[in-house]
Amino acid sequence: xxxxxxxxxxxxxxxxxxxxxxxxxxxxxxxxxxxxxxxxxxxxxxxxxxxxxxxxxxxxxxxxxxxxxxxxxxxxxxxxxxxxxxxxxxxxxxxxxxxxxxxxxxxxxxxxxxxxxxxxxxxxxxxxxxxxxxxxxxxxxxxxxxxxxxxxxxxxxxxxxxxxxxxxxxxxxxxxxxxxxxxxxxxxxxxxxxxxxxxxxxxxxxxxxxxxxxxxxxxxxxxxxxxxxxxxxxxxxxxxxxxxxxxxxxxxxxxxxxxxxxxxxxxxxxxxxxxxxxxxxxxxxxxxxxxxxxxxxxxxxxxxxxxxxxxxxxxxxxxxxxxxxxxxxxxxxxxxxxxxxxxxxxxxxxxxxxxxxxxxxxxxxxxxxxxxxxxxxxxxxxxxxxxxxxxxxxxxxxxxxxxxxxxxxxxxxxxxxxxxxxxxxxxxxxxxxxxxxxxxxxxxxxxxxxxxxxxxxxxxxxxxxxxxxxxxxxxxxxxxxxxxxxxxxxxxxxxxxxxxxxxxxxxxxxxxxxxxxxxxxxxxxxxxxxxxxxxxxxxxxxx
Amino acid sequence: xxxxxxxxxxxxxxxxxxxxxxxxxxxxxxxxxxxxxxxxxxxxxxxxxxxxxxxxxxxxxxxxxxxxxxxxxxxxxxxxxxxxxxxxxxxxxxxxxxxxxxxxxxxxxxxxxxxxxxxxxxxxxxxxxxxxxxxxxxxxxxxxxxxxxxxxxxxxxxxxxxxxxxxxxxxxxxxxxxxxxxxxxxxxxxxxxxxxxxxxxxxxxxxxxxxxxxxxxxxxxxxxxxxxxxxxxxxxxxxxxxxxxxxxxxxxxxxxxxxxxxxxxxxxxxxxxxxxxxxxxxxxxxxxxxxxxxxxxxxxxxxxxxxxxxxxxxxxxxxxx
Numbered sequence: 079x080x081x082x083x084x085x086x087x088x089x090x091x092x093x094x095x096x097x098x099x100x101x102x103x104x105x106x107x108x109x110x111x112x113x114x115x116x117x118x119x120x121x122x123x124x125x126x127x128x129x130x131x132x133x134x135x136x137x138x139x140x141x142x143x144x145x146x147x148x149x150x151x152x153x154x155x156x157x158x159x160x161x162x163x164x165x166x167x168x169x170x171x172x173x174x175x176x177x178x179x180x181x182x183x184x185x186x187x188x189x190x191x192x193x194x195x196x197x198x199x200x201x202x203x204x205x206x207x208x209x210x211x212x213x214x215x216x217x218x219x220x221x222x223x224x225x226x227x228x229x230x231x232x233x234x235x236x237x238x239x240x241x242x243x244x245x246x247x248x249x250x251x252x253x254x255x256x257x258x259x260x261x262x263x264x265x266x267x268x269x270x271x272x273x274x275x276x277x278x279x280x281x282x283x284x285x286x287x288x289x290x291x292x293x294x295x296x297x298x299x300x301x302x303x304x305x306x307x308x309x310x311x312x313x314x315x316x317x318x319x320x321x322x323x324x325x326x327x328x329x330x331x332x333x334x335x336x337x338x339x340x341x342x343x344x345x346x347x348x349x350x351x352x353x354x355x356x357x358x359x360x361x362x363x364x365x366x367x368x369x370x371x372x373x374x375x376x377x378x379x380x381x382x383x384x385x386x387x388x389x390x391x392x393x394x395x396x397x398x399x400x401x402x403x404x405x406x407x408x409x410x411x412x413x414x415x416x417x418x419x420x421x422x423x424x425x426x427x428x429x430x431x432x433x434x435x436x437x438x439x440x441x442x443x444x445x446x447x448x449x450x451x452x453x454x455x456x457x458x459x460x461x462x463x464x465x466x467x468x469x470x471x472x473x474x475x476x477x478x479x480x481x482x483x484x485x486x487x488x489x490x491x492x493x494x495x496x497x498x499x500x501x502x503x504x505x506x507x508x509x510x511x512x513x514x515x516x517x518x519x520x521x522x523x524x525x526x527x528x529x530x531x532x533x534x535x536x537x538x539x540x541x542x543x544x545x546x547x548x549x550x551x552x553x554x555x556x557x558x559x560x561x562x563x564x565x566x567x568x569x570x571x572x573x574x575x576x577x578x579x580x581x582x583x584x585x586x587x588x589x590x591x592x593x594x595x596x597x598x599x600x601x602x603x604x605x606x607x608x609x610x611x612x613x614x615x616x617x618x619x620x621x
Numbered sequence: 622x623x624x625x626x627x628x629x630x631x632x633x634x635x636x637x638x639x640x641x642x643x644x645x646x647x648x649x650x651x652x653x654x655x656x657x658x659x660x661x662x663x664x665x666x667x668x669x670x671x672x673x674x675x676x677x678x679x680x681x682x683x684x685x686x687x688x689x690x691x692x693x694x695x696x697x698x699x700x701x702x703x704x705x706x707x708x709x710x711x712x713x714x715x716x717x718x719x720x721x722x723x724x725x726x727x728x729x730x731x732x733x734x735x736x737x738x739x740x741x742x743x744x745x746x747x748x749x750x751x752x753x754x755x756x757x758x759x760x761x762x763x764x765x766x767x768x769x770x771x772x773x774x775x776x777x778x779x780x781x782x783x784x785x786x787x788x789x790x791x792x793x794x795x796x797x798x799x800x801x802x803x804x805x806x807x808x809x810x811x812x813x814x815x816x817x818x819x820x821x822x823x824x825x826x827x828x829x830x831x832x833x834x835x836x837x838x839x840x841x842x843x844x845x846x847x848x849x850x851x852x853x854x855x856x857x858x859x860x861x862x863x864x865x866x867x868x869x870x871x872x873x874x875x876x877x878x879x880x881x882x883x884x885x886x887x888x889x890x891x892x893x894x895x896x897x898x899x900x901x902x903x904x905x906x907x908x909x910x911x912x913x914x915x916x917x918x919x920x921x922x923x924x925x926x927x928x929x930x931x932x933x934x935x936x937x938x939x940x941x942x
Binding site: 124126128131132134135141142143144217218220276277288289291292293294295297314316318319320321322324325328329331332333334494495496497498499500501504535537538539540 | 651652653654655657658660661662663664665666667670703704705706707711712715716771774775778779782785786787788789792793887888889890892896897900903904905
């Protein structure tokens with residue numbers, strides 16, 4: 079199945095060139111748009127989009143859940159933004175510098191920024207947000223900012239982060255989605271999780287909340303006092319929560335929605351619409367939410383203690399087949415514990431790969447002392463695919479067929495989400511667990527948790543589920559947490575990728591890619607690494 | 622009559638108690654709880670999960686949880702829905718009107734259309750008109766409502782571009798009065814029609830049979846003998862008696878639709894009671910689920926009471942005791 083999936087639009091491509099970063103997978107450019115004239119943005123108009131499920135809160139400082147990740151950056155700014163390739167650019171902070179020893183990071187804040195209620199934004203807000211909110215209530219912030227000892231505020235427009243040890247990953251996690259800055263004057267001294275402002279956001283962001291119907295819709299209106307002069311271009315963004323994916327497709331096709339972000343359409347519908355001249359498919363702009371589909375081996379099971387069994391299983395699964403037929407081309411065959419969007423660190427050089435080779439798989443199983451029995455079966459296993467989306471279940475069905483050929487009988491167990499989470503990470507009552515998880519803007523944020531032995535924490539979802547423990551890997555991961563030299567850090571992660579793929583406690587199945595599909599008239603929705611998970615301030619409608 | 626009301630009231634309380642307690646145990650029997658779902662959606666430490674369990678009372682034994690819930694319910698406190706970050710009552714109040722309009726309009730429309738078709742069929746029993754209506758009924762009866770819903774969307778919205786697909790009203794407009802009402806009508810036309818089709822067939826079949834039976838009765842012959850116009854004989858004398866089984870069906874339809882329109886609510890993106898209950902089950906949001914079930918069973922009980930009164934109005938021989 080060969081499809082032209084990577085039709086990058088001109089703006090994305092030029093923006094990519096401008097920052098001298100090659101976009102991975104840019105294998106084809108649609109000729110029509112590549113040579114179009116540059117257009118001046120037009121002000122006004124309403125952008126309608128659809129998503130599911132509905133949101134609980136309106137800011138992502140107190141949760142890492144998906145719906146909030148999309149909404150938060152519209153209402154709240156972060157200290158930084160990111161160009162393609164996760165290159166830092168100014169947002170609420172205009173300048174930043176890291177001290178020699180890496181333990182002090184100084185941010186110069188943008189003057190004249192106002193909260194939606196008219197109060198002035200100051201360094202107090204920054205100090206409050208990091209110390210009282212992100213360090214305490216944010217799922218990833220708790221570990222990411224664990225060594226943040228204080229935020230000093232010598233004046234209203236300077237914030238100095240004082241760190242116990244250097245934290246290079248921190249600078250990749252300061253956008254309005256990962257670390258939105260909350261107003262201290264609204265939140266200080268209150269119960270943060272239950273503050274009414276969690277559903278009536280007061281931010282500094284490009285849009286303000288106009289109305290919210292719980293579980294049905296969110297209407298955002300332009301913030302006329304936004305610090306980025308002249309932006310946003312749109313008057314309003316309407317987000318409707320639509321549970322049925324086919325209905326979302328019908329809405330886009332009928333023009334009742336203008337654009338759909340984050341793979342909220344079925345892959346086949348996305349491809350069908352992308353083939354029509356009125357629609358445009360963009361796969362860039364999801365660098366902060368890069369996700370892998372991966373399969374954990376439960377290393378507490380006797381059978382998986384032998385690496386040969388894990389290798390045999392890897393040789394039996396054609397990951398490219400899963401990319402083509404399960405993900406319909408929206409992904410790359412799994413080759414590393416990292417995601418290819420983590421461009422600075424991702425590598426396959428010297429990293430063991432396990433090409434489809436059933437004969438080799440059988441030989442490895444024989445060698446490991448698991449001969450075929452009288453009925454041709456070597457042993458029996460159970461796989462638990464996540465019920466989140468159908469990709470894991472479909473992939474599990476393929477894996478069952480592959481296993482049958484090498485003499486492993488695989489049972490697929492389906493359950494609802496609550497049971498799945500509890501079984502795999504609390505009860506640890508599984509053999510193989512197949513799911514999709516976010517790898518983070520930096521490997522320290524998103525990848526480390528699956529391989530670090532200190533993160534083997536039964537009861538915590540999406541922790542080290544295989545119960546993998548390798549002191550060498552631990553040392554590499556811990557060193558990379560505090561390594562300021564990018565080259566050394568790259569070497570540490572290269573070594574980590576080699577070892578992780580040799581030990582193979584977790585099999586990376588697919589590095590997924592995400593898609594935005596919208597009408598051609600919607601312009602400039604994806605201008606940097608954050609894409610639709612940014613503030614959409616550059617987005618405009620032509621016509 | 623007062624004795625009747627009292628008896629019905631005590632029955633209603635019993636029914637609702639059974640519904641709430643029964644569903645409470647059903648939800649608790651399912652493995653995993655709300656905190657597992659929250660932790661799966663958002664990174665959490667074990668400490669945080671434990672403190673959330675304490676906050677939502679999930680650390681208590683199941684019977685204690687039930688006792689706490691019931692004692693709050695007596696004060697009409699439905700509790701808090703963590704996944705909506707709002708009190709359960711607020712969530713339900715936002716969704717109740719959607720379901721109410723959906724149910725009432727589909728009951729009224731399907732009953733009217735079905736009855737008329739049934740009467741026409743009965744009057745033309747055996748001839749081609751009856752046959753074609755019967756075939757139509759069979760098709761409506763056999764086609765699942767979600768298939769009809771999808772066909773509607775593809776034809777009226779995607780192909781013709783005439784009808785709004787999802788939601789209760791256009792989002793973000795400030796329309797009021799007639800303009801708003803018209804907007805709602807346009808949004809609900811397809812879902813209501815899709816909910817109606819099956820019931821039109823049911824009412825049609827029941828109406829036809831019951832009409833045929835009534836038309837054979839002596840009093841109808843008397844009415845005709847008196848020289849009353851046929852129209853009056855059919856629609857006044859005969860129909861009133863033929864309506865009784867249809868009213869019973871209406872009671873069943875209301876009960877079925879209050880929580881059972883999940884598919885249609887899902888397809889048309891209508892945040893109604895059915896969809897809310899459905900999601901609450903998977904999110905293990907016990908408070909919200911029980912709140913929805915409580916309000917739904919309350920309305921079913923009320924509707925059935927009204928239907929009993931209707932019986933009495935239609936047929937004075939029926940006594941409520």
